[in-house]
Amino acid sequence: MAGASKPRLGLIGFGAFGRLTARHLAASFQVIAHDPAATDGEGVATLADLATAAACPVLILAVPVGALEETLAAITPHLRPDALVIDVGSVKVKPARAMQAALPPGVRIVGTHPLFGPQSARDGIAGFRIAVCEVRGAKAARRVAAFCRRALTLKVFQISPEDHDREAATVQGLTHLIARVLLKMEPLPTRMTTASFERLMQAVDMVRHDSPAVFHAIERDNPYAAGVRDRFFALAETARGELDEG
Secondary structure (H helix, E strand, C coil): CCCCCCCEEEEECCCHHHHHHHHHHCCCCEEEEECCCCCCCCCCCEECCHHHHHCCCEEEECCCHHHHHHHHHHHHHHCCCCCEEEECCCCCHHHHHHHHHHCCCCCEEEEEEECCCCCCCCCCCCCCEEEEEEEECHHHHHHHHHHHHHCCCCEEEECCHHHHHHHHHHHCHHHHHHHHHHHHCCCCCCCCCCHHHHHHHHHHHHHCCCCHHHHHHHHHHCCCHHHHHHHHHHHHHHHHHHHHHC
């Protein structure tokens, strides 16, 4: 792979989002990816065993939130003492606590949540948003934020894991919940539609191909999601009651 003089970056997980990550980081890093299910680096990463990928100075964990604790246990023996470990999960409180508990004291930890995915970013990521959460090491979080802003041209906002999950419980939780219901109602009209309905269906299409693990993380691993769901369903029941009465 060309670019051997570039700094090495380990990537654990080479699924759809892992490949998206590698494509956009390959210009700045030599990406060393590990994923037992992957057979081809697709020209943007070199596939390697877990130990080799985990020993890189910077390590990105592109694995489902449900697999994070197992992944942390597997990588810990191979980490550099001063490694920078970054996760890209849809929720931040649970991963932050898991990484703090599992990773050695000298390892710096930054939580990120790219607010885009393989479907929405198929034409590029410039201008999309990313949340950056300081977990262990304020300087590391600032450097990650600066790289995302300058090298990737992302709109960056730094936020605590708790505040992230509070907002995501509504922003993502409701979107995926409504989309899941509409998907169950298919086939939906395609001929006589309005602009507002078409926009709603665009939102559905953006999450249509998300894995069940993504939906599980957004709805069950976010500690604030249940409260938002309860409020949404309560208001929906109130609206149905008003219609039934009227």
